[in-house]
Amino acid sequence: MKTISKSVPKRDHAEKISGSAVYVCDYPTEGMLFGRLLRSSVPKANLLGVKLPALPEGYIYIDKNDVPGTNEVWMILKDTPVFADKTVEHIGDPIGMLVGPDEREVDRLLAKVEVEYEELEPTFDARQSSVVFFDYGYEKGDVDKAFEDADKVYEEDFETGLQEHLYLETNGVIAHSKDGKIHVHGSIQCPYYVHKALVHALGMPREDVSVAQDVMGGGFGGKEDYPSLLACQAAVAAYKTGKSVRVVFGREEDVEATSKRHPSFCNYKVAVKDGHVTGMKIEVLYDAGAYTTMSPVVLQRGIIGAPGIYTIPHLKVHGQSRKTNTVPNGAFRGFGGPQTFFAIEMMMTHIAKDLGQDPVDFKLRHVAKQGDLTSTSGKHHFPVPIPAMMDAVVKASDYYTKRAAYKNQTGRYRKGIGMAAVYHGAGFTGNGERDIIKAVAQLRKDREGNVEILTANTDMGQGLFTVFAKIVAEALSLPLERIIITYPDTARVPDSGPTVASRSVMAVGELLRRAALRLKDEWVDGQEQLIEERYKHPEWMIQFDLETFQGDAYPTYSWTVNAVEVEIDTYTGNIGIVGAWGSFDVGTPIDENIVIGQMEGGFVQSLGYGMMEKMTAEKGRIRNNKFSDYIIPSSVDFSNLQVMLHVEDYPEGPFGAKGAGELPHVGGAPAVLDAIENALGVNLNKIPFVAEDVMNTLREVSR
Ligand code: MTE
Ligand code: MOS
Numbered sequence: 001m002k003t004i005s006k007s008v009p010k011r012d013h014a015e016k017i018s019g020s021a022v023y024v025c026d027y028p029t030e031g032m033l034f035g036r037l038l039r040s041s042v043p044k045a046n047l048l049g050v051k052l053p054a055l056p057e058g059y060i061y062i063d064k065n066d067v068p069g070t071n072e073v074w075m076i077l078k079d080t081p082v083f084a085d086k087t088v089e090h091i092g093d094p095i096g097m098l099v100g101p102d103e104r105e106v107d108r109l110l111a112k113v114e115v116e117y118e119e120l121e122p123t124f125d126a127r128q129s130s131v132v133f134f135d136y137g138y139e140k141g142d143v144d145k146a147f148e149d150a151d152k153v154y155e156e157d158f159e160t161g162l163q164e165h166l167y168l169e170t171n172g173v174i175a176h177s178k179d180g181k182i183h184v185h186g187s188i189q190c191p192y193y194v195h196k197a198l199v200h201a202l203g204m205p206r207e208d209v210s211v212a213q214d215v216m217g218g219g220f221g222g223k224e225d226y227p228s229l230l231a232c233q234a235a236v237a238a239y240k241t242g243k244s245v246r247v248v249f250g251r252e253e254d255v256e257a258t259s260k261r262h263p264s265f266c267n268y269k270v271a272v273k274d275g276h277v278t279g280m281k282i283e284v285l286y287d288a289g290a291y292t293t294m295s296p297v298v299l300q301r302g303i304i305g306a307p308g309i310y311t312i313p314h315l316k317v318h319g320q321s322r323k324t325n326t327v328p329n330g331a332f333r334g335f336g337g338p339q340t341f342f343a344i345e346m347m348m349t350h351i352a353k354d355l356g357q358d359p360v361d362f363k364l365r366h367v368a369k370q371g372d373l374t375s376t377s378g379k380h381h382f383p384v385p386i387p388a389m390m391d392a393v394v395k396a397s398d399y400y401t402k403r404a405a406y407k408n409q410t411g412r413y414r415k416g417i418g419m420a421a422v423y424h425g426a427g428f429t430g431n432g433e434r435d436i437i438k439a440v441a442q443l444r445k446d447r448e449g450n451v452e453i454l455t456a457n458t459d460m461g462q463g464l465f466t467v468f469a470k471i472v473a474e475a476l477s478l479p480l481e482r483i484i485i486t487y488p489d490t491a492r493v494p495d496s497g498p499t500v501a502s503r504s505v506m507a508v509g510e511l512l513r514r515a516a517l518r519l520k521d522e523w524v525d526g527q528e529q530l531i532e533e534r535y536k537h538p539e540w541m542i543q544f545d546l547e548t549f550q551g552d553a554y555p556t557y558s559w560t561v562n563a564v565e566v567e568i569d570t571y572t573g574n575i576g577i578v579g580a581w582g583s584f585d586v587g588t589p590i591d592e593n594i595v596i597g598q599m600e601g602g603f604v605q606s607l608g609y610g611m612m613e614k615m616t617a618e619k620g621r622i623r624n625n626k627f628s629d630y631i632i633p634s635s636v637d638f639s640n641l642q643v644m645l646h647v648e649d650y651p652e653g654p655f656g657a658k659g660a661g662e663l664p665h666v667g668g669a670p671a672v673l674d675a676i677e678n679a680l681g682v683n684l685n686k687i688p689f690v691a692e693d694v695m696n697t698l699r700e701v702s703r
Contacts, residue, residue, distance in 0.1 A: 001647075004474045004655050007593035011466045011485070012215070012459060021215040024172040024186040025248045032174070033060075034103040035237050035247040036110050038096040039257060040088035043124070043325040043620035045117035047084055050096060053112035059105070061113075062237050063096035069203025073229045074196055080291040080328070082201050082232045088117070089290035090325050091620045092257035094229075099237045099245055122325035124620055126287035127265055131323035133288050134296045136303055138549030140377055141314035143271075146279025150271035154351055158268070158343035159686045160669075162615040163261035163332060166632050167460075169217025171226055171258055172248030175234035182239065184231045185212040185489075189223040190498035192456050195490045197228035198235055212489035219460040220605075221331030224500050225293045226258045255625040259330030260615070262286040262298055262321070264339035266306070268347045271314070275355055277348075277366055282306045284319035284340060289328035295321045298329075300429050300546075302336035304553045307375045308344035309386060309423050310366040315375060317549075326620050331500060333602060334665040337424055338609060342687060345420045345670035350683050359674070360399065360419050364390060367421070378542045378552030382648060386421050389561040389583035389646050393419070396642060397563040397581045406678050415578065417565045418674025422667040425554030426650070426659030427503040430544040434537040440494040441511035443472065443519055445529040451476065451519065452484040453512060455496040457504045459487075462661050463594035464504050470590055471509050471654045475516035494532070502558070502659030505590060509654040511535065538652050556650050558659050559585040562603065562667040566675040570698055573691030575611050575676065579640040585648050586663060588656035592645070595660055599643045602664025608633040610669030611676070614688045 015021040038050070038061075052061055064071045064083040071085060072078040084095045095115060100106045123129045147153060173186030182202060188194055191211040198209045211231065216223070230247060237245040249258075264286050271279035284303050288295040303319035352362035367386045374380060394400065402417040409415070427433055442454035453472055459465040469483040496508045511533040519531045544551035565578040582603050589595035612631050616623055624630045649656030669687050677684055682697055 001592065002588055002655060004470060005589045005592045007591050008466065008470065008480060010463055010594065011469065023169055023217060024174060024214045027174060029246060032244045032246050033099040033101060033237070033241060034106050035097045035099045035234055035245050036106045037094045037233065038098060038110060038113055040084065040091055040093040040095060042088065042117050042119055043091050043122035044120045045088050046120065047086055047088055047095065048116040048118055051114040051116070053109055055109065059098065059100035059109060060241060061096055061098050062240055066240050067201055067236050068239055069201050072200065073232050074200040075225050075228055075293050076296055077292045080229060080293060082236060090327055092327055093290065094233065097233055097237055099241060122620060124324055124326060126263070126285055126322045126324050129322040129324055132320050133292050133323055134299050134321045136300060136549060137318035138376055139316045140373070140375065143279045143281060143314040143316040146271045146314035150273050150278065152272040154270045154272065156268055156347055156350065156685060158266040158346060160264045160339045160342055161688055162263050162617065163609050163613055164255055164615055164630055165220040165222035165332060166630065167218030167220055167222055170249040170251055170254040171223065171230055173227060173231050173234050174244060174246045175231065175238035176244045177238035177242050181208045182235050183210045184235055185214050186227065187216050187223055188213045188227045189219040189458055189460060190500065191458070191488055191490050192495045193498055194228050194231045197232055201232040202235060202239060210489060210491035213458045213487045215487065216458065216460045220333045221335065221500065222259055224331040224498065226330065251627070252625040255630065256622045257327060259293065259328055261332035262288065262295070262329040262339065266340060266343040268343060270347060270351060272351065277310070277312060277351065279314035280307055280312050282317045286321040286339065287324050287329060288321040289324055289326045291328040293328045294330040297429055298331065298336035301425065302340045304376055304425065304429065305337050306340040306344060308341060308348065309368055309421055311368040311372045317375065326617050327622070333605065333662045334424070335501065335662060337666045338606065338669060341422045341666050342670045345422065346673060346685060349674055358403065360390065360394065363421060374553065376549050376551060376553050378544065381540065382556050382650065384559065385585050385646055385648050386559055386561060389559060389585065390421060392583045392644055392646070393561045393563045393581050396644065397565065397579065399563055402565065403678060408681065409679065412570050413567055414570060414679040415565065415567050416675040416677065416679025417563060418671050418678055419561065419563045420667045420670035420674060421561045423557040423559050424502065424659060424663040424666055426556050426558055427507055427554060428501050429553055430546050433507060433535060437497040437535065439497040439508055439511060439535040441496045441508050441515060441533050442494055443512065443515045443531045445519060447526055447528055449525065450482050450484055451478065454493045455508050456488050456490065456493050457496055457508055458499045460499070462598060463591065464499065467505055467590045467594060468509060468512055471513050472516045474655070475513045476520050502661040502663070505657050506650070506653045506659050507535065509657060510652065513654040555652065556658050558663040560663050560667050562671040564607065564668065564671040564675045566672065566679055568676065568679045568694060573694035575691065575694060577607065577638045580607065580638055581642045582664065583644040583646050584663060585646040586660035587650040587653055587658035588647055589645060590655065590657050595645065596643050598660055599664045600641055602662065603641065603668050604633045604638050606665045606668025607638055607672050610672040610687045611689055614690050
């Protein structure tokens, strides 16, 4: 282990543990107005009119007519309106906002607002939707020939459900309007995304708008796009009233109205010759919900990863994301990866079983090797450490012994063990980093010799501030206490890109390391100095072409192997986790404890995704909107969790680090489903798989 990996106390520990951290909802509210959104109660309709009750003085209703610039929230595309225009497209679609000095009075008045709709026929099932938002595809080799030559062809369908982030802190912002300027702060993952949206919606000059992040209780991708919408709404209200406007959601509103993970439907056709997979035809469909938000990039990552960690010589992959009249689905840790990786891992397992082979052995025979072509005919430039990691997990979990022992059980309690191996492409997909983000990072030294880190990246709990400070301290050979980093404000920091795609350490951390080395070189005592570094794209990368989906989609990959052991009570359907083991390669950990925490947290979230978190949107309305009915894992559920780190240094990352944060959310679900299959002696194709699914499966098997 390198010296930099040795753990230090996280920078935000003391303030969070003592309760002194100031979240957006903790700011004093004197003189502020409280905003509440008027939301559509129907999934699809023409908006005919809004009838307001008599509003007492100081209470104001705001809608699309009050947007001073353009009634569009600029995310990737601009189809999300700030406030509904002529139609509403999902239950919860914001129509207007009521603001006033007393929050309860705002609620009371809002309940009296009447909306007149002309209801239209909604679409809830992406498979039936005729509105295709995005359509991508790519090919490799000669897939038709592979199917002609095959001695066996397999075909299966896979489905994954919604997943809610359930960050502990709900969405919230405060917008201030003063001297013709707008400042918004709050629970914001990507301050410059929000800045871009505000400038567009308000029609104001860039320099008159600023956005800052407050201390944050988790984002997990759920605060990647949504704050752009909420900030525009609050800012329009602040602009109109000239006052500060605070909008903080309650839990139910947050669950019902903000983004989720895309449900998916996948069809895999696989050609096998002489016991080896030679070709795949893959159809991917992601349910985007009502607006496009992050869907194009989520789908891109999904289809690129659709053949998993395997080298498949002949491939045809096609993916669509379609509109439904449900809450828009957006970014969620793993970002399109967990859906297709679930499908490919189950597919490979099922083929192995049919061929009478152990799935682990079968998968190992197909795993990509360094130098192999990737799915998009890029290259695996760096070692693929899966075999060694698999070995470690097999040993730690005693996989082979248990797998054999758990065949053909008949008692009340049945055990099973399963395994999955996945990757997460490190950083932005394709050329995003080079062509769109163009990250800039700065270091500012003061006269006393303290060094401040200036980036737009946010710490949402993942430990980024600590990690950035360690990188700079190490490169400058300075004590950690001399490094300053605070929550970013676009007025003070350059645009170093969003805190997404697990890119911050690898991409921005490397800029900081290089800036620190230069500062060390150019250091002058007693002087203020500013050093700036700009992103450089690795030259050895095979340029990715988004039209054809050919080339290196990622410079490098993070890898993980996960094993899960379950015990199922066949009387109640309860699925208990006996143990979960994971080996993770995220390159050099910049802080061992932080990385282990990231791996544990993501692994647990992934297990929740696979076997607990069931969210249903009946006729477009999300019914389970609380902690008491949307069940996520707690510390008692997966107490025997073992994380091992395997380190493959990435030469372009700071001290060898690559992407970490999302990797652990990709492999847990297929591993636990494989374990459930092993326990029940069936094949499964759908997550989440919860107690009632166990009972239904047992009933079917015994029929
Ligand atoms: N860890 C915590 N504690 N809270 C979070 O909100 N978000 C995840 C991951 N780990 C998250 C987290 C997601 S979705 C991403 S993309 C990465 O952190 C982003 O951080 P990084 O760029 O520093 O890896
Ligand atoms: Mo993470 S889903 O890229 O915010």
